[in-house]
Amino acid sequence: MPPMMNHSVLSQLAAVLEERKHAQPDSSYVAKLYHKGLDAILKKVGEEATETVMAAKDGDKEKIVYEVADLWFHTLVLLAQQNLHPDDVLNELARRFGMSGLVEKASRKD
Numbered sequence: 405m406p407p408m409m410n411h412s413v414l415s416q417l418a419a420v421l422e423e424r425k426h427a428q429p430d431s432s433y434v435a436k437l438y439h440k441g442l443d444a445i446l447k448k449v450g451e452e453a454t455e456t457v458m459a460a461k462d463g464d465k466e467k468i469v470y471e472v473a474d475l476w477f478h479t480l481v482l483l484a485q486q487n488l489h490p491d492d493v494l495n496e497l498a499r500r501f502g503m504s505g506l507v508e509k510a511s512r513k514d
């Protein structure tokens with residue numbers, strides 16, 4: 405998959421996560437998680453990190469990909485809940501990699 409398509413997946417998912425902030429709590433998984441609050445989101449991040457570790461210890465590549473997807477997804481929910489965007493993380497990684505101007509700064513200040 406070309407890099408721009410990967411970035412597009414993150415951006416499109418971030419847009420859906422943003423929309424879910426205005427949804428009824430019982431209307432979707434993400435809306436329910438927002439409603440439960442920060443501690444519930446952090447609990448999911450912790451659980452998915454643990455499940456990733458267990459998959460890696462089992463040496464199960466398919467499960468590693470599945471669990472990392474769950475982990476990334478819940479960290480994206482955390483970023484959205486904190487009014488941050490995946491581009492903020494991509495920019496930080498680009499900065500560490502010695503690149504600049506990879507993507508526009510996207511976090512909101514509210």
Ligand SMILES: N=c1c2ncn([C@@H]3O[C@H](COP(=O)(O)OP(=O)(O)OP(=O)(O)O)[C@@H](O)[C@H]3O)c2ncn1[C@@H]1O[C@H](COP(=O)(O)O)[C@@H](O)[C@H]1O
Nearest residue numbers: 417420421424431432433434435436448451473474477478
């Ligand atoms: N990518 C995901 C995604 N990855 C994982 N999950 C959910 O995260 C949960 C993973 O937790 P577990 O494995 O512990 O399973 P679980 O026992 O059902 O979890 P809990 O109910 O106990 O928290 C599952 O319920 C998955 O369905 C996701 N839910 C939603 N998305 C994306 O988010 C978008 C918005 O989701 P909704 O708000 O549900 O419409 C969707 O269009 C999807 O693209």
